[in-house]
Amino acid sequence: MRPVQMFIGLCLLPAAAAPVLAQPTAEQIFKMYVPVQKGVEFDTPEADKFKDCKVEIERGEGTAGFVVYGPAGEVLRRFTDTNKDTQADLYRYYRMGLEVYRDIDTDFNQKPDQHRWMNWGGMRWGIDKNEDGKIDQWRILSAQEAAQIAVEAMINGDVQALASVLLTAEDVKALKVTPELEKKLLDAVSDPGAKVRQVLSASKTLTSRSKWVRFDPPVPGLIPRDDGKSDIDLTVYENAMAIVENGTSHELVSIGEMIQVGNVWKLAQIPMPLDAENAHVSIGGIMMQPQMSAGGFDAPPEMAKELEAVLNDLQKLDESSPEDNVTPQLLAKYNRQRADLIEKVIRIVPNEKERIQWIKQLTDGIGVAVQTGQYDDGLKRLTQLQDQVKANNELLGYVWYRRLLAEYAVRLKEDNEKSRQTTQDWWLKQLEVFAEKWPQSDDTADAIVQLAISLELMGRVDDAKRWYGVLVKDHERTNAGIRAGGALRRLDLAGKPLQLAGRSLDGNKIDASQYRGKVTLVVFWATWAQPYTDDLPKLVAVHKQYQRAGFEILGVNLDADAQGIPAYLARNGGGNWQHIRDPGGTDGQLARSFGIVSVPTMFIVGKDGRVAGGVAAESLETAVQTLLKGQALDAPARQGAAGLAPDRQ
Numbered sequence: 001m002r003p004v005q006m007f008i009g010l011c012l013l014p015a016a017a018a019p020v021l022a023q024p025t026a027e028q029i030f031k032m033y034v035p036v037q038k039g040v041e042f043d044t045p046e047a048d049k050f051k052d053c054k055v056e057i058e059r060g061e062g063t064a065g066f067v068v069y070g071p072a073g074e075v076l077r078r079f080t081d082t083n084k085d086t087q088a089d090l091y092r093y094y095r096m097g098l099e100v101y102r103d104i105d106t107d108f109n110q111k112p113d114q115h116r117w118m119n120w121g122g123m124r125w126g127i128d129k130n131e132d133g134k135i136d137q138w139r140i141l142s143a144q145e146a147a148q149i150a151v152e153a154m155i156n157g158d159v160q161a162l163a164s165v166l167l168t169a170e171d172v173k174a175l176k177v178t179p180e181l182e183k184k185l186l187d188a189v190s191d192p193g194a195k196v197r198q199v200l201s202a203s204k205t206l207t208s209r210s211k212w213v214r215f216d217p218p219v220p221g222l223i224p225r226d227d228g229k230s231d232i233d234l235t236v237y238e239n240a241m242a243i244v245e246n247g248t249s250h251e252l253v254s255i256g257e258m259i260q261v262g263n264v265w266k267l268a269q270i271p272m273p274l275d276a277e278n279a280h281v282s283i284g285g286i287m288m289q290p291q292m293s294a295g296g297f298d299a300p301p302e303m304a305k306e307l308e309a310v311l312n313d314l315q316k317l318d319e320s321s322p323e324d325n326v327t328p329q330l331l332a333k334y335n336r337q338r339a340d341l342i343e344k345v346i347r348i349v350p351n352e353k354e355r356i357q358w359i360k361q362l363t364d365g366i367g368v369a370v371q372t373g374q375y376d377d378g379l380k381r382l383t384q385l386q387d388q389v390k391a392n393n394e395l396l397g398y399v400w401y402r403r404l405l406a407e408y409a410v411r412l413k414e415d416n417e418k419s420r421q422t423t424q425d426w427w428l429k430q431l432e433v434f435a436e437k438w439p440q441s442d443d444t445a446d447a448i449v450q451l452a453i454s455l456e457l458m459g460r461v462d463d464a465k466r467w468y469g470v471l472v473k474d475h476e477r478t479n480a481g482i483r484a485g486g487a488l489r490r491l492d493l494a495g496k497p498l499q500l501a502g503r504s505l506d507g508n509k510i511d512a513s514q515y516r517g518k519v520t521l522v523v524f525w526a527t528w529a530q531p532y533t534d535d536l537p538k539l540v541a542v543h544k545q546y547q548r549a550g551f552e553i554l555g556v557n558l559d560a561d562a563q564g565i566p567a568y569l570a571r572n573g574g575g576n577w578q579h580i581r582d583p584g585g586t587d588g589q590l591a592r593s594f595g596i597v598s599v600p601t602m603f604i605v606g607k608d609g610r611v612a613g614g615v616a617a618e619s620l621e622t623a624v625q626t627l628l629k630g631q632a633l634d635a636p637a638r639q640g641a642a643g644l645a646p647d648r649q
Contacts, residue, residue, distance in 0.1 A: 026053035205273035257285025367402035397438035487595025502580035535617035560585035
């Protein structure tokens with residue numbers, strides 16, 4: 001339902017008197033008005049709480065309107081007439097006391113033509129030129145939101161929504177790229193409807209039942225204007241990925257290359273689901289490809305001629321790259337051929353800067369291909385490449401880390417307990433070696449966070465703390481550093497009062513202090529975390545047995561999308577206790593503040609409101625019995641628990 005005329009009965013008194021508003025009830029407002037755009041998370045009380053809400057007239061300089069307050073006095077809605085025509089033209093929706101979305105009627109015809117998200121809701125600002133309820137173009141759009149719009153558009157079969165986040169001819173003109181690149185960019189996004197149908201017809205990963213989980217981009221790259229590709233500096237994400245949920249499994253979708261155009265991020269290609277049997281990752285996007293001509297190299301004529309021939313062969317190979325439904329064998333053959341040609345380029349090119357660029361491209365492409373499980377032989381090439389670049393320590397670190405990730409993926413294919421333990425021990429040692437040998441690398445923060453998480457999940461809490469501390473000290477401004485700070489606070493909670501508050505699944509305020517006098521299990525969980533689902537029967541049983549004795553559970557939900565939570569609770573249990581909802585999911589304020597690195601994460605709180613220690617499902621009953629007796633736990637259990645967050649699965 002889209003907003004309609006708001007101020008029914010509002011009229012202007014003679015002269016300069018203020019408008020007199022016919023005041024609707026909160027129930028009328030809740031039932032009549034919802035955001036034009038779908039998927040907005042905003043607070044609405046349960047129907048039996050409508051009577052506890054109030055509506056007040058609000059006036060400002062040249063404006064009038066209504067504001068709706070919830071049962072706890074929090075703002076839920078605000079509708080405003082900004083041009084004194086007695087009709088609302090701003091429709092604003094709130095979550096946890098902050099505005100998250102607004103519909104705007106800039107031409108005052110009672111049809112919103114702009115839509116903005118803010119605070120918890122994101123940062124999108126969309127324009128609906130023909131006022132049909134669909135975004136035609138974006139004024140502000142982050143890379144994460146652009147990727148989400150693209151993937152959800154493909155899930156829903158909405159070609160118009162997908163087209164709104166693809167590069168347009170106007171965008172490409174603004175990028176000021178060369179005519180050759182302009183043609184390639186526009187060809188890659190032409191006829192999106194046909195391209196989407198082709199992709200989805202061959203995919204089992206992306207279906208109408210898939211659900212968006214998160215965006216997983218690499219470090220953004222700068223293409224300088226003196227690179228010869230554009231007259232301006234360009235910011236690009238190369239080989240960005242997304243994660244979608246299919247039932248209990250999580251799958252990868254290649255977003256590919258993304259380019260920033262002013263305040264808007266756009267996709268330079270149609271997203272590509274990485275199905276297990278036909279996974280194909282582009283090795284370098286259109287913008288990140290090294291120059292495909294030997295004319296710019298300062299080389300002898302004979303060498304330049306040879307180089308140009310190899311580059312032409314490489315271009316022909318890329319123009320006939322495999323379709324997305326090819327067999328793993330054909331895909332591996334293509335990767336081998338491409339690697340052969342790039343290695344020839346590396347040997348011939350006389351310019352060191354260009355040579356390094358080609359080596360990095362070769363490394364990235366082979367590394368990603370190996371990790372998809374389709375090209376194990378690529379690991380040998382990465383190992384050989386390490387030996388070839390060992391004279392350049394910075395470049396060696398770049399290749400070494402991607403070889404490590406590739407080798408880890410290959411080793412994990414050995415699916416037996418002994419090999420898994422051997423692989424894990426090797427993995428931890430290698431991460432530690434990398435972090436100590438290349439402390440200033442752009443990849444170091446990622447390596448350390450994986451190391452610290454693995455150590456914590458193994459119960460080696462002191463070792464995990466040491467590496468979390470390195471992240472905080474040396475990488476404090478990175479996402480990994482911020483999360484590490486939260487992890488250190490969480491691991492040091494034992495004996496301290498628990499400070500945890502938020503909104504429940506139905507929008508009410510919850511504070512852990514309300515549980516003072518009870519033994520309370522706090523569990524960070526999500527519907528996609530199978531280990532939590534496995535733990536639930538034990539949690540439900542202990543809660544049922546000891547609730548009357550003074551035991552409670554407080555959940556903290558980390559789903560990015562709240563839509564499936566009620567059905568999950570009805571199906572699996574867990575609905576008999578309260579849950580705080582962190583709308584940011586695993587990247588939300590609470591998840592970062594507590595440094596949640598695995599789901600579920602559980603710790604137990606004594607009657608005095610102080611954290612007694614971490615706990616696992618198998619030891620929960622013993623811990624509850626001990627704390628109900630007023631006794632201390634013998635030793636704090638580890639704070640982590642089984643089940644990784646989706647970006648680490």
